Amino acid sequence: MSTETLEIVYRVRGPASTLPARLEALLLEQTVELPRSALHAAFVRDHLVGRVLATEQAGTDDFRATLAQPAAATAGDPAQLLNVLFGNSSLQPDVQLEDVRLPPSLVRRLGGLRHGIAGLRQLTGVAGRALTASALKPMGLSVPELAGLCRTLALAGLDVIKDDHGLADHPFCPFGERVRACLAATAEAAQTTGHRALYMPNLIGTPMTVLEQARQARDLGAQAVMVSPMLTGLPLLPDLVRETGLPVLAHPAFGGAQRIAPIALLGKLFPLFGADAVIYPNHGGRFSYSAGVCAGLAQTLRNPDGGTRPALPVPAGGLKTANVPEVLAFYGRDTLLLIGGSLLEAPDAPALLARSRQFVAAVQSFSYPA
Amino acid sequence: MSTETLEIVYRVRGPASTLPARLEALLLEQTVELPRSALHAAFVRDHLVGRVLATEQAGTDDFRATLAQPAAATAGDPAQLLNVLFGNSSLQPDVQLEDVRLPPSLVRRLGGLRHGIAGLRQLTGVAGRALTASALKPMGLSVPELAGLCRTLALAGLDVIKDDHGLADHPFCPFGERVRACLAATAEAAQTTGHRALYMPNLIGTPMTVLEQARQARDLGAQAVMVSPMLTGLPLLPDLVRETGLPVLAHPAFGGAQRIAPIALLGKLFPLFGADAVIYPNHGGRFSYSAGVCAGLAQTLRNPDGGTRPALPVPAGGLKTANVPEVLAFYGRDTLLLIGGSLLEAPDAPALLARSRQFVAAVQSFSYPA
Secondary structure: OOOOEEEEEEEEEOOHHHHHHHHHHHHHHOOOOOOHHHOOOHHHHHHOOOEEEEEEEEEOOEEEEEEEEEHHHHOOOHHHHHHHHHOHHHHOOOEEEEEEEOOHHHHHHHOOOOOHHHHHHHHHOOOOOOEEEEEEOOEOEOHHHHHHHHHHHHHOOOOEEEEOOOOOOEOOEOHHHHHHHHHHHHHHHHHHHOOOOEEEOEEOOOHHHHHHHHHHHHHHOOOOEEEOHHHHOOOHHHHHHHHHOOOEEEOOOOOOOOOEOHHHHHHHHHHHOOOOEEEEEOOOOOOOOOHHHHHHHHHHHHOOHHHOOOOEEEEEOOOOHHHHHHHHHHHOOOOEEEOOHHHHOOOOHHHHHHHHHHHHHHHHOOOOOO | OOOOEEEEEEEEEOOHHHHHHHHHHHHHHOOOOOOHHHOOOHHHHHHOOOEEEEEEEEEOOEEEEEEEEEHHHHOOOHHHHHHHHHOHHHHOOOEEEEEEEOOHHHHHHHOOOOOHHHHHHHHHOOOOOOEEEEEEOOEOEOHHHHHHHHHHHHHOOOOEEEEOOOOOOEOOEOHHHHHHHHHHHHHHHHHHHOOOOEEEOEEOOOHHHHHHHHHHHHHHOOOOEEEOHHHHOOOHHHHHHHHHOOOEEEOOOOOOOOOEOHHHHHHHHHHHHOOOEEEEEOOOOOOOOOHHHHHHHHHHHHOOHHHOOOOEEEEEOOOOHHHHHHHHHHHOOOOEEEOOHHHHOOOOHHHHHHHHHHHHHHHHOOOOOO
16 A cells, blocks of 8 residues: 655644644544544554644744645545545634645546646647736626627637636526637637637536536537636536546635635645636735735646646736736736726727727737846 | 525625725625626616625624625526625635525525435434434444444444545445445344444545445445535535435535635535535534534524425534433434544444443433423
8 A cells, every 4th residue: 555645734723732732633633533542453553644744833823734644545536635635624723724745646646637838828829928818797698798798809819718707507698508609709700810719618507517518618619618616616627627628717716715725725726636727816906815825826836746737827806907017027928817807897899899909919018027 | 587686694894984885896796796887788787786785783893794696696506606605705804604595496496405304314213312323434444344333333223324524435445345335234233123224325526426426325225325515515415416316414524614604504505405414513522613503503404494304413523422411402302413433432342332322322311301
């Protein structure tokens, strides 16, 4: 049996005097879930109990503890991996999950993303610069209205056009009709621009619904899809990748409430489970991530542990065209910039086309620092 | 189009002076995700934008706000319901989801649990008293070892025997072999006791794996299953119910980290999505829920909004036989008491049998207050 281990970093709040007992409890809680005195079988003691590798003080009554847990405990399964990382301990408010490092064999077993930065650059034909994206919204528009928006954004030269993550299979805007119409809109615009925008339909529903939507989207000609893994369940990602093989853009909805560091959840687990590009709230917008977290997320997505492919960072949330130079100076080339609201505030199609062209031009003309 | 609404209660932290603007932003974030100025279509403004129903002060810079959102926004879909409740707003740390009230039409559409208290009482043949349960663990035991534990617990007269939620499809204890052996163990014990314990295998994996495990368990003769919906993804529950029809015991792993009130998540959403019985950390154990939250959870599970079936509360986490009278005085009859560790600490099978019989006797002999 493999003796490989996961390294898991927790932040634990409490006095130093109780830390050893607290870490012993945490260590056992996440695999055998029994006190050591109840572990009667030698195999269990030898192969399923981890150890504390290191502790360091991070602040007053605040410690960083690195635990090694046996990789065998995960059974190579995505849901069981989450369980070993933060199953029961998520119920204990003194603990946060800060980081996770998997052994290469487990990374290989999980598979991870299939396309990443290279695949999305190939699919969009964009080299040497950041990519541009916008969103089709609001929820409540009809299929022709959304397809009209899609056509305008595609005419403006955007690289990626994605559904809003709130576009479900609503009766007023059915999934299949929407995908067909938006793909037709990007094809039509391509006759003018000479270049087809990549449309990504939003998949949402129970797992069986999402997999059916993915197959339907692929059959209609979609070349990539979007999903919110924390809404649908993170372990759906590997099924989605296996079933369709399409590139996956992951949206963070329902993911911020976890007491898990964003870099661990969005930066490591999302790509590990199959996300090729990951949307996250950019600093300074209407969400809460700091510039340091955003830089760390981009860095982590592009430089994965354990030899999986680089994933594309997608900062979003309150971005405006005026900020493109500063955002690109911060993030560099391997970035997909997503601007929704500040384009869609345009009162009509000509205004939307003009605003979107400004966004595209700002990204295309940016000079990256040497 | 339906004009029915969801009522969603949030706690919002911040000064009173900014509250109206904050609630306007929250209201729009969860459906249209655009400022009002960008809502050009009358249909969107009329049918997809909710309203603030009430606000009250809950503490210093701490408010309780009840929003009405259009039920149509959810598309009657479980994942999209979560999105409308707490998708993007989960990324905003000043907001917590405190409660949710769905219109009856949406409850009917989602379906909810199928068996609940009445179904589990019928399946176990237990009337007029609380039910008893224990867990098969630790992870690392072989199939014969777990089946041996299962036989002993069944001989002791336990009503329900469930896998630990960390038992996955490990090579050292494969799922199918385990289910077959544990079902055989309860059948064998029933020849002595005259009454067969209900064995619930743990399902864990990607959605396709879980659904395959559920079908396999049913085909092997299992009459109920356990799953951790927050690990697998909450929207998997309705698929699981639809595919197998088996009663579902839900485990809270990975669910505590959500900035969602336990009563809303475990007490309302779990049963709404199909859980017949819900495990939660009892007060005073190694987890964090207060007595008030535990009482509220039991009350909410047994008295669902909107006419779904009552679900069975399953307090757990550090329970001991010595505490059974006080726990039953607190919870009353419609309760499944789950004791794992303090039984399994027994050094051998005769000691485990004796301890388990004490647990069973304590529950069977308890006199409920009139």
